[in-house]
Amino acid sequence: MSTWGRWDRQIFARVAEAEPPLVQAVLPRLSRAANHSRLWLASAAGIAAVGGRPGRRAAARGLAAVALASLTSNVFVKYAARRERPTIDGVPLTRRLARAPRTSSFPSGHAASAAAFATGVALESGALGAAVAPVAAAVAASRVYVGVHYPADVVAGCALGVGAALITHRWWPRRPADTRLQHHAAHAPALADGAGLVVVVNESAGQGGSDAERLRVLLPEAEVLERGEDEDLLTLLDTAADRAAERGGALGVCGGDGSVNAAAARAVERRLPLAVFPGGTLNHFALDTGIHTFDDTAAALTEGRAIAVDLARVRPVGEADGPTTHFVNTFSVGLYPELVRARERLEGRIGKWPSAVVAMVRLMRTGQPIEVEVNGHRQQLWLLFAGNGLYSPEGFAPAHRTQLDDGLLDVRVVRADRRLARTRVVLAALTGTLDNSGVYAAARLPRLRLRGLAGDASLAYDGEAGPAPGELLIDKHPAPLTVYRPA
16 A cells, blocks of 8 residues: 555544544534535525625536536546545444445545535635635535545545636636726716716616616616617617717617617717616626626716727628628627527527527537638638627637727637538537637638628627628728726
């Protein structure tokens, strides 16, 4: 037996002999509560319920880390290690579990899940992570205390759990701190108490309820227009923009990215500054701008602080001339527009996130690539993505931007004309290595011309989907969008 093995068993024996006060009533119960990750599922529910948006992100990352750690430890590492469980003759009967595990002792799956959850939560919120860490440490220690693991099993499990949490960045990168955002100031009038602001509230974009009332309290001089159940959002935004222009004020919008998109186009047309109140489900544009709460926007309005932002546009050309559409975040053709449409058909019955998962599974099984000419080159693609500015990270999951006025499109394609392209796309997406795959390519371009899209092709922009013209040009609007943003 190696020196490490002897130390491992000696420490286990000393723990079995020890009788620390108050521990007997806690550690065995914690150990049982963590079976099948029940403790972490309940903790995630509580964190999401009371922690606001940071809490929801922390809970989601923690559970994602638990899933990865549990899969790795219980399916792969345990099968390869096959270490026997400790002999528990020296462990008091009052500590032992009612049913002893039969799987390999190395590594501790409970410790892996505990460390994964605590680390995942801490990556999103240091305060929440500090609250969870003592519980996670107690769960890990309990596995030695109840006699089902050696200390080395627990240490290895904790290391595996921390690694699993860190690896989640490959699929779901953290948003950078606001201090890293590279914005450039733009002129906008100071509107104390919202005087001169006309804001449209699209309650259907978010959770509904009291957004309009919150705005009336926060900005008593602003005119707040609520969208009715059957009222057309675009018509209401036109009315609001006209009134704001007459007063020499600003246009405001409370809703998600689709609502912000529609308001941005009208603000640029009338040369109005835009006030964004994050009232949608995801609010990607607001977060990239550095706006987290209604108070952030209200402070910027009072101080007259704003930044310049690019507004990208999609213009049909040739015989297919039609209305220009705009996007503040992203544009795509290929599988993603089909995903959006499939999700919309299902979300009324099963909710937005479950419908997105179901739609993705179906499309990866039945979806077909598109053929399109990209800047004069004919290609067969699964997906073409264009971001309004450079997104990070590279690869399958572009998540955020640090600059919003670089004048460039972040163009990414997933090619379908390579050998085993579908399989390679799925494997690269699952492993977070799409940016290194031969089916992936990226470029930064001032404009993009697409030609030869089939008649049934569709496009998506800022979460909305629609039919694609046969030929189109994507570039930036010559006039920048001015958006209120606190210092």
